[in-house]
Amino acid sequence: MNDRHPNKRFAVVTLGCRVNQCESDSLAQQFKDGGWTEVGAGAPVELVVVNTCAVTGKAAMQSRQAVRRARRDHPGARLVVTGCYAQIAAGEIRKIKGVDTVCGNPEKHRLAALIRAGETLRISDVGRRHRFDPIQVPVATDRTRPVLKIQDGCNAFCTYCIVPHARGRSRSMPEADVLDHIRRLEAAGFCEVVLSGIHLGAYGADLDPETTLRRLLERIEAETVIDRVRLSSIEPAELTPGIRRLAAASTRICPHFHVPLQSGDDDILRKMGRPYTSSQFEALVVDLHRRMPDAAVGADLLVGFPGETEASFARTFALIERLPFTYLHVFPFSARPGTPAFHFSDPVPSAQIQQRCRSLRRLGSQKRARFLESLVNRRVSALVEARRDPKRGWLKATTANYATVLLEGPDALKNRMVSCIIQQRVDDQSVFA
Numbered sequence: 308m309n310d311r312h313p314n315k316r317f318a319v320v321t322l323g324c325r326v327n328q329c330e331s332d333s334l335a336q337q338f339k340d341g342g343w344t345e346v347g348a349g350a351p352v353e354l355v356v357v358n359t360c361a362v363t364g365k366a367a368m369q370s371r372q373a374v375r376r377a378r379r380d381h382p383g384a385r386l387v388v389t390g391c392y393a394q395i396a397a398g399e400i401r402k403i404k405g406v407d408t409v410c411g412n413p414e415k416h417r418l419a420a421l422i423r424a425g426e427t428l429r430i431s432d433v434g435r436r437h438r439f440d441p442i443q444v445p446v447a448t449d450r451t452r453p454v455l456k457i458q459d460g461c462n463a464f465c466t467y468c469i470v471p472h473a474r475g476r477s478r479s480m481p482e483a484d485v486l487d488h489i490r491r492l493e494a495a496g497f498c499e500v501v502l503s504g505i506h507l508g509a510y511g512a513d514l515d516p517e518t519t520l521r522r523l524l525e526r527i528e529a530e531t532v533i534d535r536v537r538l539s540s541i542e543p544a545e546l547t548p549g550i551r552r553l554a555a556a557s558t559r560i561c562p563h564f565h566v567p568l569q570s571g572d573d574d575i576l577r578k579m580g581r582p583y584t585s586s587q588f589e590a591l592v593v594d595l596h597r598r599m600p601d602a603a604v605g606a607d608l609l610v611g612f613p614g615e616t617e618a619s620f621a622r623t624f625a626l627i628e629r630l631p632f633t634y635l636h637v638f639p640f641s642a643r644p645g646t647p648a649f650h651f652s653d654p655v656p657s658a659q660i661q662q663r664c665r666s667l668r669r670l671g672s673q674k675r676a677r678f679l680e681s682l683v684n685r686r687v688s689a690l691v692e693a694r695r696d697p698k699r700g701w702l703k704a705t706t707a708n709y710a711t712v713l714l715e716g717p718d719a720l721k722n723r724m725v726s727c728i729i730q731q732r733v734d735d736q737s738v739f740a
Contacts, residue, residue: 315343316352318381320373323360325503325539327390329454330415331358333442334389337419340443354385356418359392359400361473364641367392371403378405387422389415391473395645397430412474416440433475436460437513440478444488446495451692451722452537452705453492457485457523458504463542465580467609467640467648470505477509482523489531498690498724499535499561507538508545521549528559534724535690535707537561540607543568543583543591555598562602563709564595565636569609571623578614578651585626596631603633603678603709608667611640611660613651620663627670633678633709635671637664672735679738682710682729687740689727691720696737703737711737 317338321331334356335345346352355377359370370392378386387408388400394411401409410418411430421429444455460475461468480488485502492500504510511518520541527536536559543566554560570576571585595604608623627635639660642649689704689712696703701713702720704727714727727740 314351314353315341316346316350317343317354317356318346318348318350318352320355320357320377322358322370322373323362323366323391324505325454325501326456326459326505327358327360329444329456329503330390330442331356332445332448332450332454333456334358334415334418336443336445337417339445341419341423349380352381352384354387354422355381356387356389358415359388359390361390361392361395361469361643363638364643365639367396371399374400374403374406378403385422387418389418391470394430394433394473395469397428401428413440416442433460433473436475436478438478439480442480444491446491446497449693451497451690452499452501453497454501454503454539455485455488455492456480456503458507458510461506462509463506463580463582466651467579467612467643467646469643469646472645474505477506477513479510479512479514481514482511482518482526485523486526486530489527489533489536493531493533496722497533498722499537500533501537501539503539506542508541520545521547521553524550524553524560528553528557533559535559535561537563537707538565540565540567542566543588546591546595548594551595551598561707561709562599563605563707564602565605565607566591567607568627569607570612570615570619571626572615572619575612575615575619575623579609579612579648585622589626589630592630592632601708604631605634605636605709606632607636607638609638609640610663610667611655611657613640613642613648613655614653615640615655624666624670627667632671632674634675635667637667637671639664676732676735679710679732679735682706682738683731684729686726686728687712689714689725689740691716691723691725693721701739704740712740713737714740 319331319335357374360366385407389410397409409428413431414429457480460477461471462477464471510520573584687706689706691704702716704712729738733739
């Protein structure tokens with residue numbers, strides 16, 4: 308690899324979730340450790356890695372498009388494709404002209420070594436993985452709020468989801484390793500870490516001795532000093548009363564909870580294989596709001612699942628409307644080959660799915676605007692990001708409860724916590740201080 312590419316410049320293209328983002332940072336560090344230089348989009352490179360996603364049919368399509376775009380943009384570079392789409396559809400990727408190497412998810416942690424050895428295809432059975440693969444968490448990065456993957460895989464097998472087939476069974480990073488990574492990040496000057504996983508709430512169940520996410524959070528509070536710890540998406544049943552009590556009493560665990568709902572109709576939830584009812588979900592969100600009135604609570608919604616009638620959707624809309632959500636992530640259902648839902652009857656017409664998505668997104672924008680309006684004239688603490696707002700050139704900061712704050716100031720404030728008073732809402736996504 309070194310002989311072929313003496314300039315040793317590379318780029319990584321990432322699609323999908325925060326776990327993929329963390330893994331892209333980790334595999335980039337592998338190449339940096341080997342003397343390679345990471346460059347930005349559009350710059351000449353000798354190697355480009357596309358880290359794909361397969362969570363929906365649209366994500367798979369976007370992954371294929373990204374691979375083709377990478378080949379067009381970098382005609383002379385070695386093109387490597389990895390990630391979830393590579394894991395489940397290596398044959399399809401191999402058909403794309405110009406792809407040099409395809410590696411699955413279990414190979415990410417040693418991708419640089421495989422490429423150096425001249426590998427062109429390496430897809431192992433992710434279902435046989437029983438231990439958490441080591442990752443390198445870079446401390447020299449332009450990210451202000453680094454993502455730390457502490458869990459991988461999923462045992463749930465919801466009827467619409469391909470992820471367990473792409474990621475395997477649930478596996479957790481040992482507690483001591485989590486604490487060590489966080490201490491390294493705090494020593495490097497970071498103020499926040501985002502704990503992420505494919506099924507974050509399942510953390511620790513596979514370890515020996517078994518532990519829990521709550522226990523890990525208690526140890527982080529007791530044994531580290533980093534300013535803020537943020538949880539990524541966590542399943543409703545696993546946002547336990549113990550975690551809620553701990554977060555409500557903490558000044559370091561961010562009052563920000565992204566909780567996948569998917570549907571507000573109990574029949575659809577059963578068909579999805581989701582282990583809760585709409586009333587249980589409602590009680591959870593009400594309790595979060597009671598304990599932490601200023602918390603950000605977001606939800607994922609999967610619209611147009613087979614059998615979703617107008618009445619089913621109306622129940623979902625009404626549930627969202629009456630709950631104190633601060634933002635929504637709305638996705639149209641797309642049938643994934645290899646999942647039970649691919650064969651379900653009663654499909655919802657595409658036009659109807661899109662109309663329902665638009666309705667929920669409008670509702671989500673209204674809720675986000677109301678949340679941001681509630682911050683006006685209040686003092687908040689916010690972490691200034693490394694990058695300015697591209698539209699206005701202002702500094703951009705993030706509060707513990709996930710509000711985007713725009714403010715004027717020097718670059719010296721970047722990567723620092725600031726205290727400021729919110730003056731006005733700028734748009735549906737940000738406020739100005």
